[in-house]
Amino acid sequence: MDIWEDWLELVKKGNFTIQICIDCNKSQFYPRSFCQFCNGKNLELVSYKDQAHIYSFTEILRSPNPEKFTPPYFIGLVEIDNAIKVICQLNLNKDEISIGKPVKFKELTNDGIIIFH
């Protein structure tokens, strides 16, 4: 579990990172202790390179946990570098949200919420 706590602490500093395998050059998210593609252990955490866009989205109108989340808000399934999917919150207005729209990483909150905008 330390690998995930470490990742959260790192990303809170402002860069959304994914694991790249130095041996096979493939990327993976969430972080793992080895490369799921070539089974190598030479993994490096790097900021994502190319672009991120909205693959899908949903507007939440009922709270899963009223103490933590106040609807309405948007959840995004964001595709990064055409390889990786991330569930996050979208800090955008309703009319700014559509499938395919480019987005950028904004922040990881202290509550562990990944925000793209």
Added chain:
Amino acid sequence: MNSASINFAADNTPFDEPKSIYEIQAESILEILNKAGLQTKDIDGLATNGVERFSSVGMSEYLGIKPKWSESSFLGGSSYLTFIKRAIEAVELGYCNVAIVSYGSNQRSAKSRKLGGVIEDHTPQKYFEYSQGILSPLSLYALVAQRAFHEWEINSEDLAEIAVLARKHALLNEKAFTFGKKELSVDEVIDSGVISSPLHKLDCCLVTDGGGAVLITNDDISKSLNLPQIKVKGFSQLDTHISYSQMPNYLITGAEHTSKQSLVDAKMKLDDIDMLQVYDSFTITVLSTLASIGLDQPKNIIEKIKSGYFSLDGELPLNTSGGGLSYCHPGMLGLLLTIEAVNQLSNNFDNRQIDNPSTALIHATGGVFSTHATMVLEKVM
């Protein structure tokens, strides 16, 4: 090697009188044993899950039995198709002779279901997904639906047709939660309100109590007792992911592989199938599954629903009980899909019986399209 068959199946939906998980299962088990002329002491194999940490053992103890074979893998909604296949194999290999596969849930009366889902603190899903504020699994199916709107050019009205069809069938099922209500319209589904866009309240399955049991025996036993025999002709399982971010394809799921493979296993084609029972946790689950099975293009599938293709007297009746959307959804539906197929194949119904079916294809999924199992059943004439 022995041969084995499914003989009887019974469901149990105690909506008005809350019962324990053990009691719900026991009621259906006793019903099918009684039909077969057997007693609990004859059971030597049992598969169940979701009862307690030692699920099969706890249920066996309640029944007062000491099985030689048991199974409690947790695969969510598809668990019970896998259990039935494993039970058939266990009888064929001689590990047991009389096996019960049973399930029960009192999630509605016990108020044990949470909108945020079940969160396990040590899992990647907790770190990377539940922390984002999703309704689980609703929002994750909503993300599939939104993507389907984009790629398949369908809309909320199209998905609503699936809920409308389910209700039609449930109105003929006196054990259904919505029995005695009226037909749904597309407008009523839309007007039920969006919870996680684009899915509305009536795009979602029910949250109910319920359960059931299936009896599987060695064919020597079923012949001596003159029991009906239904064969598992084809089976295929595939587990693809549990974290949503790891789902290999958001529209065409593991059902593509398992449906194809189960038909190969059965030496059949889709044309040979007389009915479909597919998991309907949400309206989008049905459309995605039928598209993955390769039935038709998604838009054509919607047109087929409207034209009666999947109705009780249609070409390929679908979810004849009313399914999770309108009959009963006690947390996991896989066993109830199978029970409906077995009873249809046995011509056990009066008002919703389809015309003398001999084969059924059942598809169940668990998690968010995470686990898949397809089973092809054929009755022995």
